[in-house]
Amino acid sequence: MNLDAALQTFLVESRELLENMESSLLQTEHQAADTETINAIFRAAHTIKGSAGLFGLDDIVKFTHVVESVLDKVRNNELQLDSDLASLFLESCDQISALVGNVEAGNDSIDPALADKGAAIIDRLNVYLGVAPVAAVVTPAAQQAANVAAQPQGAVAETDNWHISLRFGVDVLRNGMDPLAFMRYLQTMGTIVSVMTLSDTLPAFPEMDAESCYLGFEISFKSDADKATIEGVFEFVREDARIRILPPRSRIAEYVDFIRELPEEEQRLGEILIASGTLTQQELDEGLKAQADIANEVSLPLGSILVENGAVQPAVVEAAAEKQQQIKDAKAKVPRLIRIDADKLDTLINLIGELVIAGAGINVLAQRSASPELIESSENIGKFIEEVRDSALSLRMVQIGETFTKFQRVVRDVSKELKKDITLIVSGAETELDKTVVEKIGDPLMHLVRNSMDHGIEPADVRQQRGKPLQGTIKLNAYHESGSIVIEVSDDGGGLNKDRILAKGIEKGIVSPGQVMTDQEIFKLIFAAGFSTAEQVTNISGRGVGMDVVRQNIEALRGSIGIDSEQGVGTTMSIRLPLTLAIIDGFLVQVGKSAFVIPLDLVVECIELNESDRSNEESRNYINLRGEVLPYVRLRDLFELDVDSDADDEAARENIVVVQYANTRVGIVVDRLLGEFQTVIKPLGKIFSHIRGIGGSTILGSGEVALIIDVAGLIEQVQAREPQPVQMISD
Amino acid sequence: MASSKKKGAVEKLIVEGELTIYTAAEMKEKIGTLLSNESIEIDLSQVGEIDTAGLQLLLLAQRECAKQEKTIVFSSPSEAVLACWNMCNLQETFGVTA
Numbered sequence: 001m002n003l004d005a006a007l008q009t010f011l012v013e014s015r016e017l018l019e020n021m022e023s024s025l026l027q028t029e030h031q032a033a034d035t036e037t038i039n040a041i042f043r044a045a046h047t048i049k050g051s052a053g054l055f056g057l058d059d060i061v062k063f064t065h066v067v068e069s070v071l072d073k074v075r076n077n078e079l080q081l082d083s084d085l086a087s088l089f090l091e092s093c094d095q096i097s098a099l100v101g102n103v104e105a106g107n108d109s110i111d112p113a114l115a116d117k118g119a120a121i122i123d124r125l126n127v128y129l130g131v132a133p134v135a136a137v138v139t140p141a142a143q144q145a146a147n148v149a150a151q152p153q154g155a156v157a158e159t160d161n162w163h164i165s166l167r168f169g170v171d172v173l174r175n176g177m178d179p180l181a182f183m184r185y186l187q188t189m190g191t192i193v194s195v196m197t198l199s200d201t202l203p204a205f206p207e208m209d210a211e212s213c214y215l216g217f218e219i220s221f222k223s224d225a226d227k228a229t230i231e232g233v234f235e236f237v238r239e240d241a242r243i244r245i246l247p248p249r250s251r252i253a254e255y256v257d258f259i260r261e262l263p264e265e266e267q268r269l270g271e272i273l274i275a276s277g278t279l280t281q282q283e284l285d286e287g288l289k290a291q292a293d294i295a296n297e298v299s300l301p302l303g304s305i306l307v308e309n310g311a312v313q314p315a316v317v318e319a320a321a322e323k324q325q326q327i328k329d330a331k332a333k334v335p336r337l338i339r340i341d342a343d344k345l346d347t348l349i350n351l352i353g354e355l356v357i358a359g360a361g362i363n364v365l366a367q368r369s370a371s372p373e374l375i376e377s378s379e380n381i382g383k384f385i386e387e388v389r390d391s392a393l394s395l396r397m398v399q400i401g402e403t404f405t406k407f408q409r410v411v412r413d414v415s416k417e418l419k420k421d422i423t424l425i426v427s428g429a430e431t432e433l434d435k436t437v438v439e440k441i442g443d444p445l446m447h448l449v450r451n452s453m454d455h456g457i458e459p460a461d462v463r464q465q466r467g468k469p470l471q472g473t474i475k476l477n478a479y480h481e482s483g484s485i486v487i488e489v490s491d492d493g494g495g496l497n498k499d500r501i502l503a504k505g506i507e508k509g510i511v512s513p514g515q516v517m518t519d520q521e522i523f524k525l526i527f528a529a530g531f532s533t534a535e536q537v538t539n540i541s542g543r544g545v546g547m548d549v550v551r552q553n554i555e556a557l558r559g560s561i562g563i564d565s566e567q568g569v570g571t572t573m574s575i576r577l578p579l580t581l582a583i584i585d586g587f588l589v590q591v592g593k594s595a596f597v598i599p600l601d602l603v604v605e606c607i608e609l610n611e612s613d614r615s616n617e618e619s620r621n622y623i624n625l626r627g628e629v630l631p632y633v634r635l636r637d638l639f640e641l642d643v644d645s646d647a648d649d650e651a652a653r654e655n656i657v658v659v660q661y662a663n664t665r666v667g668i669v670v671d672r673l674l675g676e677f678q679t680v681i682k683p684l685g686k687i688f689s690h691i692r693g694i695g696g697s698t699i700l701g702s703g704e705v706a707l708i709i710d711v712a713g714l715i716e717q718v719q720a721r722e723p724q725p726v727q728m729i730s731d
Numbered sequence: 732m733a734s735s736k737k738k739g740a741v742e743k744l745i746v747e748g749e750l751t752i753y754t755a756a757e758m759k760e761k762i763g764t765l766l767s768n769e770s771i772e773i774d775l776s777q778v779g780e781i782d783t784a785g786l787q788l789l790l791l792a793q794r795e796c797a798k799q800e801k802t803i804v805f806s807s808p809s810e811a812v813l814a815c816w817n818m819c820n821l822q823e824t825f826g827v828t829a
Contacts (some may be wrong), residue, residue, distance in 0.1 A: 173752050178782045195820040199790045215787050578810035
């Protein structure tokens, strides 16, 4: 094991622990902190301090030590974990995180700003400890000097001391651990009253290996820490060393047992214990005698004796067992995950895209050859290609939960800043979507959440007047719906003020006065560039640059955003995104000689456009679909395609493909339905970007190009054309 | 990192920089060659860092000299070395009066 690798492990572990600590702390804000949560927070801080101590990261140890001390008081019910203290701990978390980041960046020293910040937090923490703030920042060296000076050497015999016996394994040094570092760390938890350094196992000069460890220590230690904490110091060498820790005022028989356990001669150890002030000569003599008396009767293993005598607290055993289980779990998980360069995955998906196109080509040739065997094998290949495609795409799918979790902290901090009491409820965290999408959705989501908190949720007094609960609620929800993922940000705030938005829109010249608009259209105005209705600009939102950027970001992902709002009740913003960005299942249709692909997930049904509806076409562009109004659009008219002159009778029959997007259904009138088609999405060139209703292109098996219908864009166009609002389908 | 020079009958080894696991093997060799002399001085004034590996080498050197009835002096220990001896209660062993 080399040191760098160990340090890397420390960094990764610290990050995880800090995350746990943060989420536990946030948890305590929502519900009363139970012992388990507080213990988890304490353990996280403690482990970070312990590991940092091993690497000699004094800054982290020093800072975390204070945090741990305060946490200890909380754990012992001496302090109440209120929201102020929790905030302070969260800030401490950030500080530790910054310090860890500093180590990660390879900096030897911390920059003054960071140190000042740390000192400020320590001052505030010290208030809880009842320590007067330290005016000057104590340098680690000075601290160490002070420790050394304060440590009485030799003869002072104090009764209430722990006795710690350490014998390190030969490989400890090679494993990157330094016994002296443990001693230094031990000093941070109490006072080393006396030490005996044992070099008895040091071999003769020629046999001695400079990289093996031969030293042992007998330590008399004065501290208020409990046994688990002291044992925690040596956690990293537990397997590599013989460690015995005897609590203060242990029975003499235990010391005797302990002496027997150790490799050195009894007499020498007895002397050591006497010299270190742990035992008196008289106590030792009596103990040895008593031990000899019972030795003939039963010989119990030391472990059981320790438990029996209460030397090992049951909590210690439990903690150890739990820790071991955690390590085991972590080990079981690690080998099942492989880290892969995202580029490699992209290459794979591109290749599979080409495979899909090539497969479609073979399929066309097979159909043309009319050889049943060839058709069958080509279909087989097609089936496998589809499976390979699906599993390759699923490699890129990640759960949105992690993105959502980040918002707990955001909501907490922003609500403090705004002095509003707001809680965040997350649901659908296990919903999966493409990794690229997850990465890009973070910023727009952040903006929406902040916006809801700032403008949506009313101040407490207003909420009270309106008879709402004083605590505002923001909800984040995600779910799959017909080939899209929907992410909703909703609040129970004041809702959008239609009149004000409309007035503002007129003022900005975005809409003309007297224009008839649906609610949806009015709400969408807030996504126009330079539009902000906030009466005052806060540092959270209100500069009017945000919402149009949000819209652009979402549209860049081939998604859309919708708003549902009721004045006084709340607002819901729904972001709708395609599940994947590369390959989709398409539905191939034909108009004249041109082929189009409609995303299959959006297709609800296909029906024939019958004669009576066609005859009515002059007056209207909708049909009666089982009692519902279904507006439709002809692709031929929309894209101004030539009428196929040599069309036979069959082609003259038209079909309607009913598609649904975001609760709106429309019909697309086409000539022929060609069926399902695996579609590799190829982006259109920039010059086509202004064309509405087309989302991309794909290559057919015959080598021809088909355009992919952008259903969202199409629906917008249909709606714009319809004078009356489109029938909404309630779900 | 370490240099030795003759100074009368006393062989003097000046240890510079770190006296740790990274330099321990090399240092042990140097001390080994030093042991052929009757009187040895190890100058620790330039030691910036010392760990367990370094410490046990010093203990080894001292025990070896005692065994062979040679004199060994650890001269002008640096801050780091002193702190280490202090912590391990080895000042007397190395002939430092507190």
